[in-house]
Amino acid sequence: MAPATTTSVQVALRIRPSTQQDVSSIPARFQRTVIHPVSDTTVSIDAANAPAANPTASPPSATTPAQAKKQLFSFDTVLPPQSTQHNVFSSSAEPLIARFLEGFNCTILAYGQTSSGKTYTMTGEDLDADPSDPNNGMGVIPRAVSTIFSRVKQTRSEKQGAWTATIKASFVELYNEDLIDLLSSDDPSARRDVQIREDKDGHIIWGGLREVPVRSASEVMELLRQGSSIRRTNETDMNAQSSRSHAIFSLTLTQKRYTGSSLPSRSPSPAPPQGSPSRLARPGSLVSYNSPNAASRIASPTFGRPPTPSFAVAMARSQTHLRPHSSLGHSEDQRTVPSNGPGEWVTVTSKFHFVDLAGSERLKRTAAVGERVKEGISINSGLLALGNVISALGDPSKSKVTTHIPYRDSKLTRLLQDSLGGNAHTLMIACVSPAERNVAETVNTLKYANRARNIRNRVKVEEREDGWDDLEWLQTTITRLRKELKALREGQPSGNSLGVLAEESQSKASKHVRDQFIELQSEHEKLRELFTERTEELTRLRGEHGETLRSGSGGVAAATSRYEEIVGPVIEEYERTISAMEAEMKLNRAALRHTNELVTEKEEELASLSERHATTEAYVEELRSRVSKLSERESSTEAYIRDLEEKVKGFTSDSLTDSESLTTLQKELGRYKELEGTNGAYIMELEARLAKTDESVLELQQSVERAEALAERREADVRDLERRLEQMTSDEVNWRSDLERREERVRNLELEMEAWEKRKEDAGRDRERLGLLVADVEKAKKEIGDVSAPLTPVSEGGRNNLPISQEVDELSTLQASLSEIQETHKATLADLANMTDKYRDALREISDLAAQIQEVKLHNHSPAASISISDAGDRETPVVMPPPGTISRRRQPSISRSGSRDFNAEPLAPTVNGTGRRPFFRQAASAESLRAR
Numbered sequence: 001m002a003p004a005t006t007t008s009v010q011v012a013l014r015i016r017p018s019t020q021q022d023v024s025s026i027p028a029r030f031q032r033t034v035i036h037p038v039s040d041t042t043v044s045i046d047a048a049n050a051p052a053a054n055p056t057a058s059p060p061s062a063t064t065p066a067q068a069k070k071q072l073f074s075f076d077t078v079l080p081p082q083s084t085q086h087n088v089f090s091s092s093a094e095p096l097i098a099r100f101l102e103g104f105n106c107t108i109l110a111y112g113q114t115s116s117g118k119t120y121t122m123t124g125e126d127l128d129a130d131p132s133d134p135n136n137g138m139g140v141i142p143r144a145v146s147t148i149f150s151r152v153k154q155t156r157s158e159k160q161g162a163w164t165a166t167i168k169a170s171f172v173e174l175y176n177e178d179l180i181d182l183l184s185s186d187d188p189s190a191r192r193d194v195q196i197r198e199d200k201d202g203h204i205i206w207g208g209l210r211e212v213p214v215r216s217a218s219e220v221m222e223l224l225r226q227g228s229s230i231r232r233t234n235e236t237d238m239n240a241q242s243s244r245s246h247a248i249f250s251l252t253l254t255q256k257r258y259t260g261s262s263l264p265s266r267s268p269s270p271a272p273p274q275g276s277p278s279r280l281a282r283p284g285s286l287v288s289y290n291s292p293n294a295a296s297r298i299a300s301p302t303f304g305r306p307p308t309p310s311f312a313v314a315m316a317r318s319q320t321h322l323r324p325h326s327s328l329g330h331s332e333d334q335r336t337v338p339s340n341g342p343g344e345w346v347t348v349t350s351k352f353h354f355v356d357l358a359g360s361e362r363l364k365r366t367a368a369v370g371e372r373v374k375e376g377i378s379i380n381s382g383l384l385a386l387g388n389v390i391s392a393l394g395d396p397s398k399s400k401v402t403t404h405i406p407y408r409d410s411k412l413t414r415l416l417q418d419s420l421g422g423n424a425h426t427l428m429i430a431c432v433s434p435a436e437r438n439v440a441e442t443v444n445t446l447k448y449a450n451r452a453r454n455i456r457n458r459v460k461v462e463e464r465e466d467g468w469d470d471l472e473w474l475q476t477t478i479t480r481l482r483k484e485l486k487a488l489r490e491g492q493p494s495g496n497s498l499g500v501l502a503e504e505s506q507s508k509a510s511k512h513v514r515d516q517f518i519e520l521q522s523e524h525e526k527l528r529e530l531f532t533e534r535t536e537e538l539t540r541l542r543g544e545h546g547e548t549l550r551s552g553s554g555g556v557a558a559a560t561s562r563y564e565e566i567v568g569p570v571i572e573e574y575e576r577t578i579s580a581m582e583a584e585m586k587l588n589r590a591a592l593r594h595t596n597e598l599v600t601e602k603e604e605e606l607a608s609l610s611e612r613h614a615t616t617e618a619y620v621e622e623l624r625s626r627v628s629k630l631s632e633r634e635s636s637t638e639a640y641i642r643d644l645e646e647k648v649k650g651f652t653s654d655s656l657t658d659s660e661s662l663t664t665l666q667k668e669l670g671r672y673k674e675l676e677g678t679n680g681a682y683i684m685e686l687e688a689r690l691a692k693t694d695e696s697v698l699e700l701q702q703s704v705e706r707a708e709a710l711a712e713r714r715e716a717d718v719r720d721l722e723r724r725l726e727q728m729t730s731d732e733v734n735w736r737s738d739l740e741r742r743e744e745r746v747r748n749l750e751l752e753m754e755a756w757e758k759r760k761e762d763a764g765r766d767r768e769r770l771g772l773l774v775a776d777v778e779k780a781k782k783e784i785g786d787v788s789a790p791l792t793p794v795s796e797g798g799r800n801n802l803p804i805s806q807e808v809d810e811l812s813t814l815q816a817s818l819s820e821i822q823e824t825h826k827a828t829l830a831d832l833a834n835m836t837d838k839y840r841d842a843l844r845e846i847s848d849l850a851a852q853i854q855e856v857k858l859h860n861h862s863p864a865a866s867i868s869i870s871d872a873g874d875r876e877t878p879v880v881m882p883p884p885g886t887i888s889r890r891r892q893p894s895i896s897r898s899g900s901r902d903f904n905a906e907p908l909a910p911t912v913n914g915t916g917r918r919p920f921f922r923q924a925a926s927a928e929s930l931r932a933r
């Protein structure tokens with residue numbers, strides 16, 4: 001078996017984009033993005049508002065003092081919000097598929113708060129889409145399934161008959177601490193629970209789970225759809241379709257690999273016979289590679305657990321002379337197969353778990369009530385246990401002192417035991433939301449995910465001999481081996497049994513040695529016979545030789561030479577034969593030694609088998625003793641019950657005879673009942689108080705929410721007022737400059753007006769003068785009339801002395817000066833009219849200005865203006881309150897009857913120098929009338 005290697009849990013961080021639900025459910029001021037990718041492996045989070053999630057948590061990997069609230073976290077991959085589903089799969093999940101096909105167990109685990117995108121990442125959208133299309137919404141599971149099937153197909157065609165694979169799928173959910181089979185064909189009410197057990201090697205077994213053989217990706221999608229439709233989901237305030245359970249979708253890949261150089265001549269594994277061949281074989285051991293449709297409910301082994309073969313499979317193996325390689329202690333890679341020798345079929349089983357956890361949630365934020373509360377508590381407690389396991393495994397400071405990993409604290413951690421710190425390549429995809437509202441949960445997720453990177457798993461491909469867990473098979477094998485050992489010790493082959501042993505347990509080489517040994521033994525026998533024969537002949541010859549010696553010493557020399565002639569070659573041959581025999585004996589001894597070694601090896605194997613058998617027996621014994629203890633306990637309980645019954649009987653008979661004690665007891669009973677009644681009332685009262693407290697908590701929650709909403713509205717109002725204030729401040733500046741400009745113009749106009757008044761006074765004086773002139777002219781005209789009427793007497797009387805022509809001259813002179821004065825008067829009147837027009841224009845302009853000033857005043861006296869003024873405070877002098885005596889006071893218009901502003905009205909027309917405007921208007925009017933005349 002290949003040695004285990006150490007590998008770290010890989011962690012990818014996925015930041016989801018902002019969703020429609022975020023926009024509608026999170027107040028605008030909390031929608032700000034707080035997490036930002038800094039590089040392909042690092043993110044920074046603005047955790048200013050995040051409460052300390054876990055005071056014992058290790059500090060993040062790097063935090064600069066300058067950014068006390070900005071924290072940096074590092075991961076193996078960071079996937080920004082714009083990452084597509086295809087990006088996520090190819091950058092983090094795809095590399096695991098090669099490991100899975102090599103025979104390693106793998107796990108992909110989606111972790112994060114509710115609504116952070118776990119289900120979207122694992123399952124995604126539209127399972128019927130094309131998995132090779134990088135632009136659709138398919139998640140990690142469908143893409144992985146499709147890739148696995150296409151690679152299996154490719155390997156099958158590459159290796160032809162030397163490789164087979166079968167895939168099975170299972171789907172389980174953990175809901176409120178109950179494990180539910182999502183692919184079970186049973187009626188929901190009769191559905192059997194899935195149990196978690198542990199085998200003697202500490203591997204976790206999921207008992208009673210249905211595993212469905214699958215032959216194509218589309219079959220898997222169908223199962224995925226089927227299971228997902230039953231999985232518990234519900235709407236919460238944070239997610240329209242929130243998973244209310246942890247779900248694990250698993251694929252089990254069983255590969256049969258042929259290790260020989262040439263193609264095998266038979267199928268990898270004979271189909272087991274019908275029926276139950278083994279007393280202890282579980283249904284899981286009845287794996288039929290030829291009947292993929294036969295979905296079986298099995299005691300599904302999790303990571304690292306080999307399949308349990310049936311006795312029939314084991315027997316079939318022994319009949320085909322295959323020795324399980326694992327019993328030789330070889331791994332597949334280390335195995336040395338003779339280049340032209342026969343190969344072996346090796347079974348490798350690996351599991352791929354896809355885990356979609358339910359998200360952690362704050363019950364207040366999800367607005368959970370009733371059943372949702374129970375679900376939320378169960379989800380959170382499972383995740384808390386998971387967090388503790390991650391902390392114990394991944395916190396460097398803790399891992400030094402902690403040896404106990406709290407896997408048993410929840411079913412979730414029991415299920416994931418092999419994936420966290422066990423035999424599996426594990427990838428955690430930590431999902432987070434970008435919104436500020438979720439920053440506390442996001443920081444928590446980042447901390448745990450960061451810590452998970454420190455978890456070390458020990459991974460290996462499990463290739464254990466089929467049958468090690470099959471007690472009946474082990475017992476049969478031990479019995480057979482014992483027989484064979486006995487036969488070997490006695491040196492006589494034991495028919496079929498030895499033949500089976502030789503074929504099963506010895507290599508070709510040892511068989512060859514044994515054959516040679518037998519051959520040599522027979523040869524040795526033959527030589528021994530020859531040796532005896534020759535020795536007899538030698539003895540006879542020696543006897544003959546002695547007789548010859550005795551009969552005559554003369555022929556000694558001749559006899560000796562004759563003896564040497566006859567015996568010499570025989571002795572030489574003997575010597576040769578003996579040395580050859582000695583060499584063969586040496587060989588035989590070596591062969592025997594080798595055989596002895598094999599026997600020793602076999603004995604050791606037998607000893608280890610016996611040991612395991614003993615362990616198994618001890619286990620069985622322990623179970624038996626437990627059973628007997630239980631039955632003992634049961635019998636003692638029964639005895640106790642009988643005893644109690646006897647006592648009750650006795651008590652009844654006693655009570656019949658002793659009516660007093662019965663009465664006392666009845667009284668006592670009555671008292672107890674009373675007490676019970678009081679207690680019941682008290683409990684009810686307590687419950688009512690509890691309900692009230694719940695109600696008030698609810699009310700409190702509602703009022704907090706209302707207050708929050710109100711605060712939000714107020715904030716919006718304040719923002720609006722601030723905006724208006726700014727607008728008014730800028731308006732105020734414009735108005736101020738405009739006003740100053742206009743005041744300047746008014747001042748100029750008033751100066752002009754003064755000049756005109758002066759000119760008007762001059763014109764008045766001119767008019768007076770003209771009036772005098774006109775009177776003179778009138779008088780002159782009269783005089784002329786008087787003169788011209790009694791023309792003759794005049795020529796006779798006192799004035800009669802002036803010549804008429806002289807008076808006529810005088811008159812014409814007067815008329816000429818009159819007409820001249822009239823001309824001047826006309827010109828003056830024209831000037832005056834002109835001036836009056838200008839003055840009216842000026843008045844109109846003043847009227848406009850006054851109206852504008854009034855508007856400004858009205859603005860400045862409105863509440864907003866008050867705020868503005870009070871806010872402006874000592875910065876500026878308010879525009880609406882000019883100092884007394886300035887020109888603006890003079891320009892205040894009064895409201896005439898018609899509603900229009902009347903600038904001729906006296907109170908509104910004081911002049912700068914204190915004189916009223918009325919005389920001026922009257923003068924203007926008289927000038928006007930004069931002109932009209």
Ligand SMILES: Nc1ncnc2c1ncn2[C@@H]1O[C@H](COP(=O)(O)OP(=O)(O)OP(=O)(O)O)[C@@H](O)[C@H]1O
Nearest residue numbers: 016019114115116117118119120239242243358359
């Ligand atoms: N990367 C993404 N791109 C677009 N939408 C996403 C993304 N991730 C998640 N969403 C959307 O966000 C919403 C919540 O996602 P999802 O249901 O996967 O969250 P969850 O973590 O599984 O939640 P829960 O734990 O409550 O089940 C879904 O509407 C989903 O479509």
